[in-house]
Amino acid sequence: MRRAGAGVLALASLAVLPAGAGVRAAAPAPALEVVATSTDLKALVEAVGGDRVRVDSLAAPLHDPHAIEVKPAQLARLKTAALLVRVGLDHEPWLRRALLTLGASAPGGARDLDLSRSVALLQTETPRLRADVAAHVHGFGNPHYWLDPENARPMTAAIAAALAGLAPAERAHFEARRDRFLERLDAGLARWHGALARHRGARLVTMHDAWTYFAARFGLLIAATVEPTPGVPPSPAALGGLVERMRATHVRVLVAEPYADPSLVRSVAARSGARAVTLVPSVGGAPEAGDYLALFDVNVARLAAALDAAP
């Protein structure tokens, strides 16, 4: 909590100083209107853009990716947005319909930034096909790449380039802000690696396959996921087999999202002997996960505590 609070204060003071200087020199250009599909991308755009951007997130911090309904006010903002920033792949099956509604005025070309093109994707070798093309099934690779904090480097590079393309006079401002963000990210990475170092090689089971990038970064092993296919609950037989394998291979921790079915989480934990921990998948999903770096402070602390306490 204390670290997260200090981070917010530091960010606020960084944002205030250049703005004050700019006002005296010349009237600042109006902020760029940006629409992000998630609160994580919103947080990264704000880290780079500061007071030169006004960012809305289409999805709430805690949401089932199947159940997003874009509201009329959000459609109106999307129509006039200078920039749309999205996760890409099949993470936003609801976005296509919204963009089709807008027709020719939908953000496209340089106004549409797909951040999946800026990172190295995992699990692209396991394509999943389903008749329902609107589903979030990780069909083109695992889309939860923002949960590797190293990926914030290429993601913010792409964001800075896109913002500078729209406001060339602000390029140095965006790059300076990104540099300061990366300094704080580096400090965070040292902190997170330190906290998880003693747990390298620990075996986890996750409810939804959202923690692949996070686990790879910190040397943890995802032994299995409870959902056999992303978004699909397991059959009783599949669950029985999973619980047996968890006991046989000494899986110590079960990772759940805040919106996971609590009775399923309790049942898997009780039957397998693993300790359940709720991790926060997106910025704002817990009060103390107020920005991108705080998201990792929260999740690393929760996971390290669960692994310390696990049998």
Ligand SMILES: [Zn+2]
């Ligand atoms: Zn997913």
